[in-house]
Amino acid sequence: MPLDRIPKGKVIACDTETTGVYPWTGARPFYFSFCNPEGETGRFRWKVDPFTRKPIPIEADIRQMKDFFEDERITKVFHVSKFDIRMLQFTGIEVRGRVEDTYFAAHTLRTNEMTHALKPLAKKYVGFSDADEKTLDKEVSRLRRKAKAKGWNIGQKGRDGKNPIKTDMWLASDEFLDPYGCGDVERTILLWKVFEDALNNDPACRKFYERELRLQKVTMEMEARGVRVKHEIIVKEIKNQNAEIERCKKILQKEIGQDFNSNSPLQVSAYIYKTLGMPVRHWTDSGQPSVDAKALQEIDHPTVKVLRQHNSAEKAISNFFQKYLDTAVLDEEGCWILHPDFNQVGPATGRYSCRNPNLQNAANALSTRSDIPIQARTPFCPRPGYVWLSADYSGEEIWIFADGSNGDAMLRALYDGRDLHSDAARFIWGDEQVDREKREGRKTSRAKAKMFFFGILYGMQEKSMAAFLDCPRSEARATLRRYYTLYPNVETFMDFIQETVRRQGFIQTAWGRKIFVDPDFAYKATNYYVQGTGADVIKDAMIRVNAWFKKEKLDAHIVMTIHDELVVEIRKDLLTRAVAEKIRALMEDHGGNLKIKKLPVELALVTKRWDQKEEHLDTSKLG
DNA sequence: CAACTCTGCGCC
């Protein structure tokens, strides 16, 4: 049985159970558990009002927890500390002193772990059974049905898309909840013992673990600040897209059938390949005839065009605008704000990922390759009195590639400010073709050369390359050879990286951070190097930029991080030339981890709406 | 009903 207090110790694992995952709309903790290295557990449990879902705090517990969490001498260990620290903040409890995080540790030590969730990790590394979760899940499912009948306010699906069972643990009795709640802190402390040793034995690894801990403060500020969206624009966009859906639906029902569902790949496939009798040219991974955009684009048929317009409109609503509407919250100033959930160590490469909503994939009609573009950035805008400075590393991948591979020709071209993809297009397909396209206002060859580079980087094989270039394999091979002649480092670097993976099972970014790669998938490793190094670049930059804002007490805030881009919200009158250039310089400085002098950063300005970004900001025009 | 896979698609 857990104690009704916090066990003694210098290092304590902590966890909270909550009424939801989204504190911005009222989710709060109602269960707080603790475990010391000796395995003694303790917990506080508060009642939850079944109609408001609000936990009823006990003042004495809060006082005890404040004494504990504010005590700088005690190390607190969490699994995904960001979540618990924020939940505690919303309860009026500040977490001070050293924080350790088994989630960060797991990811830093083994980037290729199947999952970094607490229960599977504990099962794998310390043999801790995960049976308690299933037992509790079953009980909560049962109680949810009873609660529903009583008219209680039980968790709805939505917002996070997660199982609402996880948000209704407050329904369970101690008998069911304690083994689970205290199980998690027991797992955490056991895992920490293992991971702490591992980190101590690997100082290089610890360096990156420490960086994640420092970066988390930046992440939490970024999320708390959030991103403003205009509610009325979202509503208007949904209305417009709905009208488009209705228009398309009428045509599709008339042409194909009353109950035709264009969201069903199965039904679309039947229509395209059976009813219309089109030849199958594209296949899905599992060998089914594909009806993706690429396949449909090749079919010149009026109804198919309507089908694609319909799907685009549906996606605009479901994937973007509806999600924004569902997750936006009203702040004190009357602005609608999105508070996304950034994951610092989601991707295996060390990049950030983002969800609820994902701000890293907001459709941008200006840069999309689709011929039916979605414009999802229209509702995004700076807060009143602020502007956005959008700073992105221009051509980051190719700079990192050239740097890592010591590509003389590539570096020379980059330093000369040449357009590498244009050069490559000329080299591969000839001046005549490129010049002709230029006169006709097209950039087909250049775009193809760019895709060619990324294809190589992503490990594209000859077969796909031939399909991409629409030529026989022999010709694709010849084209690749010519590309290698222009940039010899591409071939040697790819070979070197893949050989490294086969030999040692991991690669190292320019920062020296290890990324583990399955030797059977060595072709992925070159991209891992570039993507992973890019992650190192922006993570260091975020820490520097944020620290400088703090030091200068500047009313400026990072609001988004999009792989090679930072969006900074800054009070309008503070965005001077000096400030803009300082941000640029802080980002361009790679701390000597690259051989090149700097990674060039381009600045852009957003004053009204994200989709009306003014590119190539000339900072000399600022005050 | 919840959890899973498959398909497709937006971004870098």
Added chain:
DNA sequence: AAAGGGCGCAGAGTTG
């Protein structure tokens, strides 16, 4: 032998 990398999201369809 075969493979274009990394994500999050939603809907359809299946499974238990």
